[in-house]
Amino acid sequence: MSITQKPRDAKASKLNPYRGRLRVARIQHNRAGGNVKAWVTVQLGQVLEIRSVKVIQQRGQKAYVRLPEVQANGKYHPAIKALDWRFRQAIGDLVLDAWRDSVVPGMGGDEDAD
Numbered sequence: 218m219s220i221t222q223k224p225r226d227a228k229a230s231k232l233n234p235y236r237g238r239l240r241v242a243r244i245q246h247n248r249a250g251g252n253v254k255a256w257v258t259v260q261l262g263q264v265l266e267i268r269s270v271k272v273i274q275q276r277g278q279k280a281y282v283r284l285p286e287v288q289a290n291g292k293y294h295p296a297i298k299a300l301d302w303r304f305r306q307a308i309g310d311l312v313l314d315a316w317r318d319s320v321v322p323g324m325g326g327d328e329d330a331d
Contacts, residue, residue, distance in 0.1 A: 233303045233306060233307050234303065235261070235301075235303055235304050235307035235308075236307050236310070236311070238261055238262050239259055239260070239261055239307055239308060239311050240259070240260050240311075241257055241258070241259055241260075241311060241312065241315040242258040242259065242260045242266065243257065243258040244256075244257050244258075244315060244316060244319050245257075246319070246320075252273050252274060252275050253271050253272070253273055254272045254273065254274050254280065254316065254320075255271070255272040255316050255319075256268075256269050256270065256271060256272075257270040257271075257272060257282075257312045257315070257316065258270070259308055259311065259312060267284070267285065267297065267308070268285065269285040269296075270282060270283070270284060270285060270308065270312055271283040271285075272312060272313065272316045280313060280316070280317075281309070281313075282308065282309040282312045282313060284296070284297055284298075284299065284305070284308070285297055
């Protein structure tokens with residue numbers, strides 16, 4: 218199995234080497250409404266800072282995380298690509314947990330999901 222593929226068993230997914238090395242540096246809530254609920258800055262130790270990670274939630278759906286994108290020729294393209302699925306999963310879990318912890322009731326967190 219390559220690092221780009223998720224394992225089939227849940228036990229292997231809990232052994233994520235990135236979980237303890239990532240931290241949320243900033244959460245900027247989108248108070249204007251819409252599907253983008255927040256922009257988040259994530260740091261990997263003292264080595265890397267990823268800005269503009271989006272928390273997106275459509276009405277009646279669970280929230281999810283999108284890594285930064287750039288627009289070119291009317292289309293959006295990834296600004297960065299996580300080659301190791303564990304890194305992508307660690308960012309997603311960390312960002313969603315931090316966002317949920319920071320949401321004020323009525324602001325539009327996961328409580329809107331069915």
